[in-house]
Amino acid sequence: MPLPTPFHTRTAPLCESHSWRDWSGYLSPSMYELSFEREYWAIRNAAGVIDISPLFKYDIIGPDAEAMLNRTVTRDMRRCRVGQVFYTPWCDETGDMRHDGNIIRIAADHFRVTTADPMLRWFEDCGYGMDVTITDVSTRYAALALQGPNSRAILKQLTANLDLDTLRYFRMGMGIINEIEVMITRTGFTGDLGYELWVEAQHAEALWDRLMRVGRAYGLLPFGLTVLDMVRVEAGLLLIEVDYIATNHAVIDGQKSNPLEAGLDWAVNFDKGEFIGRKPLLADQERGPEWRLVGLEVDWAELERLWAAVDLRPKVVYRTTSRESVPVYRGGTNGRLQIGQATSHLFSPLLKKYIALATLKTPDATLGSEVDLEMTVEYSRVLAKAKIVQLPFFNPARKRE
Amino acid sequence: MSNNCDVIVIGAGHNGLIAAHALAKAGKSVLVVEQRGEDEEIFPGFRLALGADDDAGLLRQSVIDALGLVEKGVAFVEPDVTAFAPQPNGRSLTLHRHIQQSIASIATHSTHDAGRFAAWREKIGQLTAVLEPHLHQTPTLEQMGTLLLGQPELVRYANVSARETLDWWFENDALKGLLASSSVIGLEHGPYAQNSGFMLLYQYANADGGGFRASRFVQGGMGKLRQAMVTAAMGQGVRMRGETAVSHILLHDGRATGVVLADGETINAELVVSSATPRHTFFNLVKPYNLEPRFMRRVRSQVYRGTTAKLVLAVSQLPEFVGQTEAGQLDGHIVICPSTEYLERAADAGKYGRFPPKPLLDITIATHHAPELAPAGQHLLNITMRYAPYTLRGSSWGEQRAALAETILQTLANYAPGLRDTILHQRLITPLDWEQQFGLTEGSLHHGQMGLEQMFAMRPVPGWGQYATPIGNLYLCGAGAHPGGGLTGLPGSNAARQILADLGA
Ligand SMILES: Cc1cc2nc3c(=O)[nH]c(=O)nc-3n(C[C@H](O)[C@H](O)[C@H](O)COP(=O)(O)OP(=O)(O)OC[C@H]3O[C@@H](n4cnc5c(N)ncnc54)[C@H](O)[C@@H]3O)c2cc1C
Numbered sequence: 001m002p003l004p005t006p007f008h009t010r011t012a013p014l015c016e017s018h019s020w021r022d023w024s025g026y027l028s029p030s031m032y033e034l035s036f037e038r039e040y041w042a043i044r045n046a047a048g049v050i051d052i053s054p055l056f057k058y059d060i061i062g063p064d065a066e067a068m069l070n071r072t073v074t075r076d077m078r079r080c081r082v083g084q085v086f087y088t089p090w091c092d093e094t095g096d097m098r099h100d101g102n103i104i105r106i107a108a109d110h111f112r113v114t115t116a117d118p119m120l121r122w123f124e125d126c127g128y129g130m131d132v133t134i135t136d137v138s139t140r141y142a143a144l145a146l147q148g149p150n151s152r153a154i155l156k157q158l159t160a161n162l163d164l165d166t167l168r169y170f171r172m173g174m175g176i177i178n179e180i181e182v183m184i185t186r187t188g189f190t191g192d193l194g195y196e197l198w199v200e201a202q203h204a205e206a207l208w209d210r211l212m213r214v215g216r217a218y219g220l221l222p223f224g225l226t227v228l229d230m231v232r233v234e235a236g237l238l239l240i241e242v243d244y245i246a247t248n249h250a251v252i253d254g255q256k257s258n259p260l261e262a263g264l265d266w267a268v269n270f271d272k273g274e275f276i277g278r279k280p281l282l283a284d285q286e287r288g289p290e291w292r293l294v295g296l297e298v299d300w301a302e303l304e305r306l307w308a309a310v311d312l313r314p315k316v317v318y319r320t321t322s323r324e325s326v327p328v329y330r331g332g333t334n335g336r337l338q339i340g341q342a343t344s345h346l347f348s349p350l351l352k353k354y355i356a357l358a359t360l361k362t363p364d365a366t367l368g369s370e371v372d373l374e375m376t377v378e379y380s381r382v383l384a385k386a387k388i389v390q391l392p393f394f395n396p397a398r399k400r401e
Numbered sequence: 402m403s404n405n406c407d408v409i410v411i412g413a414g415h416n417g418l419i420a421a422h423a424l425a426k427a428g429k430s431v432l433v434v435e436q437r438g439e440d441e442e443i444f445p446g447f448r449l450a451l452g453a454d455d456d457a458g459l460l461r462q463s464v465i466d467a468l469g470l471v472e473k474g475v476a477f478v479e480p481d482v483t484a485f486a487p488q489p490n491g492r493s494l495t496l497h498r499h500i501q502q503s504i505a506s507i508a509t510h511s512t513h514d515a516g517r518f519a520a521w522r523e524k525i526g527q528l529t530a531v532l533e534p535h536l537h538q539t540p541t542l543e544q545m546g547t548l549l550l551g552q553p554e555l556v557r558y559a560n561v562s563a564r565e566t567l568d569w570w571f572e573n574d575a576l577k578g579l580l581a582s583s584s585v586i587g588l589e590h591g592p593y594a595q596n597s598g599f600m601l602l603y604q605y606a607n608a609d610g611g612g613f614r615a616s617r618f619v620q621g622g623m624g625k626l627r628q629a630m631v632t633a634a635m636g637q638g639v640r641m642r643g644e645t646a647v648s649h650i651l652l653h654d655g656r657a658t659g660v661v662l663a664d665g666e667t668i669n670a671e672l673v674v675s676s677a678t679p680r681h682t683f684f685n686l687v688k689p690y691n692l693e694p695r696f697m698r699r700v701r702s703q704v705y706r707g708t709t710a711k712l713v714l715a716v717s718q719l720p721e722f723v724g725q726t727e728a729g730q731l732d733g734h735i736v737i738c739p740s741t742e743y744l745e746r747a748a749d750a751g752k753y754g755r756f757p758p759k760p761l762l763d764i765t766i767a768t769h770h771a772p773e774l775a776p777a778g779q780h781l782l783n784i785t786m787r788y789a790p791y792t793l794r795g796s797s798w799g800e801q802r803a804a805l806a807e808t809i810l811q812t813l814a815n816y817a818p819g820l821r822d823t824i825l826h827q828r829l830i831t832p833l834d835w836e837q838q839f840g841l842t843e844g845s846l847h848h849g850q851m852g853l854e855q856m857f858a859m860r861p862v863p864g865w866g867q868y869a870t871p872i873g874n875l876y877l878c879g880a881g882a883h884p885g886g887g888l889t890g891l892p893g894s895n896a897a898r899q900i901l902a903d904l905g906a
Contacts, residue, residue: 071690093693125698129689276693279655 002027005053006142006204010212014222021225024116026054029224036230036320037349039223043190043231044350046219047148049211050228052196053204056118057141060111062132069103069111072126074259074281076272080105085170085185088267089259091277095284096247096256098122099240100264102187104172112137112198116240126276142204146211147194147231149398150218155184155195157214169400178210189228191235193398229321233344233357236295236392238262242323243293243343243357260284261359263293263391292365295393296328296342296373296386298354303384310378316347316354328358329372329383336383339364342373348393355393356386406430406640409660409670411647411686412840412879413437415460417676418630419893420878420900422468424674425637427901432668433639434660436646436840440624444715444826446776450624451713451830454888455765455783456734457626458615459607463537464890468633475629476620478770480732483613485722486579487816488739493724494575496733498611511573521570522612529606531555536606536884536891539899540858540866548857555602560853563597564741574740582738582761583614585787587847587886589706591748592741596852603851603887616733622771650675650686656873660686674896676879677840678848679703679861687872696871699862704852707832707844708751710789712809714782715775715826719766720817732769737762737816747788754794756805760812761787779825784809791832791843798833805829847886848879857883868896869903876900 002022005011011029019030028051032039042048060069070077075088082105089100099122101115113119123134146155152164159175162184167173172185180203188194199207212220232239240246244262245255258281259268270282303314325343329336340360347354356373364371367390372383406429410421413435425431443449457477465471484496495506500519508515531552535544549556558566563584567577581592584601591597604614619626631641646663650673659669675682680700683689689697719728722735738744738761750757768780775781786809793801806829814821832844841848849855858866860883868876868883878896880886 068690093695122694125694127690128694128697128701129684274655274691 005051006201007051007208010205010208011051023054028054031224031226032222036227039221039227040230042219042221043148047150047154048221048223050145050223052145053142056115057138058113058123059135059137060132063109064130064132065109065111068127068130068132071275074268076269082107083172085172085187089264092247093277095258095277095280097244097259098247104185141198142201144197145188147188147190147192149193151194154215154218154220178206180207189237190231191392191394226320230346233321233346234348234394258284260289261291289362291359292362294358294360294365295389295391296356296358297389298373298384298386300352306377306382306384319347321346326374328360330364351393405669406432408672408674409668410674412676414676415888415890416879416893418634419464419890420674420897421639422634422637423894423897425639431639434642434645434647438644447715447781448774449781450622456616457619457888458617459887459889461890464894468630470629473629473632475626478618478620482730483611483616483733484579484736485730486575486736487722487724488575491723494579495730496611496613498609500611503612507576510575514571514573514576517570525605528555528558529602532602533606539895540883542858545857559599559602561598562594563592563601566598578738578740578743579736581741581744582736587851589708589850591745593745599853618770620770622767622774647686652691657875672874674876674878678842679877679881680842681840703861704850705843705845707791707835708788709846710786710805711830712784712806713828714824716780716823717825718823719780720820722817731766735764751788751790754790754792756789762812789832798831802829848881851885868899
């Protein structure tokens with residue numbers, strides 16, 4: 001049986017659907033209601049909150065903490081100032097992606113890393129022989145992601161000591177809520193305005209109660225993993241084991257991918273000196289990576305055209321993200337050639353388009369060009385005209401403002 | 402003159418010197434840096450090459466020839482008696498260089514075993530003959546496959562415990578104990594454990610026919626052998642820097658570019674070749690955080706766990722042992738190991754972090770073949786003891802030194818009752834001392850145990866068994882590389898050959 005998170009006493013009674021998932025060994029609501037819609041629209045139009053306590057959390061502390069992380073990840077951690085948060089991938093010695101996560105710089109010699117997969121041994125191995133202590137604090141802290149356009153207004157009601165108007169995107173501040181110390185980072189997995197709140201586990205319920213009481217007036221609703229998986233695709237954010245396979249999970253080399261292939265070239269700093277995987281990554285950069293992560297869009301007219309053939313309206317709405325990968329081709333129905341695959345795809349209720357995160361052969365991955373995405377229309381495989389578009393699909397100004 | 406050179410060799414042990422010699426001979430300018438000084442006076446009036454081993458039986462003829470050691474004055478002493486084993490019941494067993502004499506001595510204990518001994522020796526000879534060429538090659542996985550698939554007898558003998566193979570052949574405890582004493586050299590576990598079968602073969606490779614393991618001494622002491630190696634290397638233009646530790650290896654872009662010495666001096670080189678242990682090389686000289694984590698983890702997981710202590714005694718006269726009938730019986734190894742069970746019980750103590758009340762003792766009298774090491778009429782006894790675990794349970798070597806020395810002396814008193822009164826000086830070297838004074842990680846004689854999982858292409862770690870390392874331009878040439886420890890000279894000569902091949906020279 002999965003474990004309850006520190007918020008379980010609060011989330012369980014609200015989980016009307018009784019649909020739970022196992023997230024890293026914790027019981028985690030998939031959806032609170034039988035339909036995803038209210039949760040989904042709450043995030044985009046009001047505010048939503050999700051219990052993200054199952055994330056793994058590591059404290060990296062000591063005089064060599066910066067150096068240890070800098071050799072481990074692909075970004076230049078020397079440029080991460082106290083109070084800043086860096087999203088970064090990290091690789092193994094082949095340059096392929098081992099994982100990715102957020103790193104919060106709490107003090108000059110104190111970082112906290114949050115990851116989806118356990119990473120203690122890897123971090124310990126990376127820091128062996130350095131003056132640094134690496135501690136798994138996963139159970140010490142409970143965490144909530146408060147996301148959506150109203151999230152700042154709600155948070156302002158909760159904490160007086162922190163100026164949220166000046167807390168910039170990917171920055172961290174310490175807030176006091178109900179006399180509880182809460183670390184607040186302006187981060188999230190939704191691509192919207194949002195915050196993540198980190199609190200010692202024993203204060204979890206008090207934080208939840210206060211947040212929900214204040215949030216009611218702002219349309220705040222709890223949401224589960226199903227909806228998270230929808231909004232994160234709209235936000236163009238990768239999911240481990242779905243959009244890329246971590247090196248330690250890959251069964252064959254072909255399943256691995258490096259950050260350049262995964263659209264994370266902006267997060268690889270070759271100038272900072274040695275880091276794990278630098279050499280093969282540099283070689284790949286010079287050769288030109290074989291694959292590229294892109295966004296694909298199928299517009300409504302095209303969907304109507306496909307379903308018109310069987311006298312139906314497009315049967316894509318009311319569906320959530322599919323993680324069933326599908327092939328992407330070029331060359332139309334005759335002489336078609338597979339150029340890659342879409343790994344996460346859904347009809348975005350907000351954008352009214354079918355969108356997909358896809359990995360394509362680099363020569364076929366040019367922005368604006370047209371490719372064919374395989375879709376299923378009444379049991380038949382058909383090719384939908386899809387356009388390669390800039391990621392993220394949804395990028396509201398309020399995310400950074 | 403610039404101190405830069407083509408190759409820096411770290412460590413002037415046998416393997417470092419042999420590699421330096423071969424590289425210089427191929428035209429490289431070579432500098433050898435050694436942390437230790439010349440052999441000091443061990444006691445007033447007594448000299449001994451302490452770090453050095455006492456038996457040169459494993460040293461291969463190819464190495465002797467390549468360095469021209471005989472021409473440089475090295476003379477080997479091959480006493481008629483190779484091993485003498487006094488027994489608790491006052492009797493003794495003696496093995497000789499000539500097998501008929503060994504058989505005669507065995508017959509006084511067991512006619513059954515005397516009848517089998519020549520056939521056993523021949524069997525071991527056949528197996529080591531199969532093994533031998535593989536020890537001279539750069540190992541590959543294919544080679545391991547060839548051995549595993551093509552040599553079932555070798556696999557059978559190498560893969561079981563020494564107790565097993567000895568029980569296949571013999572019945573007598575005194576004989577089996579004496580033979581088993583060779584099977585645990587440098588190992589953490591006893592003769593009932595795997596790896597002892599292989600070590601037994603390893604110690605018999607290069608042996609002559611008499612029945613004890615490869616054994617011979619150097620006239621004038623082991624220091625003479627080392628000096629001859631230095632002379633040979635310098636004859637090829639090798640430069641030597643003694644009493645200078647390498648503080649770390651210089652890296653640029655994942656490649657070794659030279660070394661920094663303890664005094665801060667920097668020396669640049671095209672290649673750095675280390676005869677220090679792999680753990681010392683990678684963790685102290687390269688630093689773990691300059692290695693990719695998976696390789697680092699492998700080095701961290703390497704097994705060292707030294708179990709050998711040494712007690713050196715200066716005595717005013719030759720000892721007399723029980724069961725001894727003539728003086729010549731003390732010319733070779735004097736082995737206190739009356740049965741495989743005795744040895745296993747000694748190993749049991751070590752396994753649980755203690756040293757045993759009844760240890761294995763392997764004694765040689767250095768002054769037999771090197772009388773000049775001591776004042777006339779006085780002698781130096783080299784006593785190798787097992788099992789002295791590197792990590793003591795609930796105690797430390799600082800606390801236990803005196804107790805260990807006492808245990809050794811008490812054991813000795815049972816077999817050489819008068820010896821204690823003749824002791825002039827004594828010095829104990831624990832596994833911790835080996836580490837701190839000789840750079841032997843965890844006091845492991847063989848620079849990492851010679852368990853089958855750390856042998857051949859898996860020495861020092863899987864994936865890096867060809868002397869090269871993940872650090873570009875950094876090679877290993879010491880006992881931590883194939884084929885391993887013991888004074889064979891093979892890691893050094895194999896490494897040099899592989900380096901030159903890699904350079905395309
Ligand atoms: C007590 C003892 C008894 C043994 N008895 C025998 C025996 O009788 N017969 C036998 O065949 N084998 C014996 N062995 C095993 C054998 O000695 C070794 O396996 C073999 O000599 C290893 O040789 P090497 O050249 O590879 O390493 P070593 O002889 O260990 O040489 C390495 C050298 O590197 C130096 N070094 C290390 N780090 C640094 C640094 N940072 N800077 C500068 N220098 C450095 C060390 O001081 C050392 O001199 C014995 C070993 C020991 C310890």
